[in-house]
Amino acid sequence: MSNLTWISTFLEAQAAELGASNNTQMAYARDLKGFSEWTETRGQVFSQLNREDIEDYLVYCDNQGLAKSTRARRLSAIKQLYRFAFEEGWRDTNPAIQIKGPGLDKRLPKTLEVEEVDKLIEAARLSGRNKNERTRNICLMELLYATGMRVSELVSMPVSASRGDPRMLLIKGKGGKERMVPLSSPARAALVAWLEIRDANEEESQRKGKAASSFLFPSRGKLGHLTRHRFYAMIKEFAVASGVNPDKVTPHTLRHAFATHLLANGADLRSIQTLLGHADVATTEIYTHVLDERLKSLVLESHPLSEAG
Incomplete structure (x- = not known):
């Protein structure tokens, strides 16, 4: 089979069996396309490669900087591709199984102070061309900080997930896994206010003959809901308006802030793992290092002997 057939079949299986998101599939496609182009310059196809060939490609990537x-x-x-090929019987061996990747430099995630989050939420409350947009903006920010959702989970959330008891929110995460996350009082109030406006807008649209939207944050765009890119731009606007350094602010730093602030106030790692939807608690443990660094900085900046040191 050609490299293209390998890649397309692999991606179809990822989507069908594992519920891989469009973003995940696109990332796989980009990486495997680059690998395919490299093999073709050597007159090879995926089915012919051995461990040494794959290691040569990794050296090539390193030399590319x-x-x-x-x-x-x-x-x-x-x-992942070669494991799939082995399981499908396309190969008798898996040439990639014993290859070790480059050691990654551990970088602590960027986070925000509570005061900075408060400023961002207040900026969202005042940002927008009209009441509808301001109500939507505050709902987006309150939900993001109250739940620690990924931005893709937030913008694509179905409205059905917010119906019923607003004290809990049903979130569909990676691989289609669902989790229930409690809402804070401000987040519940913001959600109720937005649902009232959203439903009224939907009723008006339906009277005009337009199809009903299934999303909590509907949009007239191709996806039918607010896009990640638009929300990313919005949160940068909130940062500028609030006086918070925009370089520090992304939707994901709100997720990090959610976890770090919970840990600082006594929440246990297992609970935070469940709320974030992490498959492995080791992923959640990074926030203990964030807290350690913050405490270290506090001592160095505030202790009376720190200047002498």
Whole structure:
């Protein structure tokens, strides 16, 4: 089979069997396309490669100046592809199974102070061309900080997930896994206010003959809901308006802030793992290091002997 057939069949299986998101599939496609182009310059196809060939490709990526994280991601895609090929019987062996990736530099996630989050939420409350937009904006920010959702989970949330008892929110995460996350009082109030406006807008649209939207944050765009890119731009606007450094602010830093602030106030790692939807608690443990660094900085900046040191 051609490289293209391998890639397309693999991606179809990822979507059908594992519920891989469009973003995940696109990332795999980009990485595997680059790998395919490299093999073709050598007059080879995926079915012919051995371990040494794949290691040569990783050396090539290193020589191209690609970051460790990029090389690790590409190797992960290759490993997944060859595991799939072995399971499907396309290969008698898996040439990638014993290849070790580059060691990754551990970087602590960026987070925000409580005061900075408060400023962002207040900026959202005042941002927008009309009451409808301001109500939507405050709902987006309150939900994001109250639940620690990924931005893709937030913008694509079906409205049905917010019906019933607003004290809990049903979130569909990676791989189609669902989790229930409690809502804070401000988030519940913001959600109720937005649902009232959203439903009224939907009723008006339906009277005009337009199809009903299934999303909590509907949009006239191709996806039918607010896009990640639009929300990313919005949160940068909130940062500028609030006086918070925009370089520090992304939707994901709100997710990090959610976890870090919970941990700082006594929540246990297992609970935070469940709320974030992490498959492995080791992923959640990074926030203990964030807290350690913050405490270290506090001592160095505030202790009376720190200047002498």
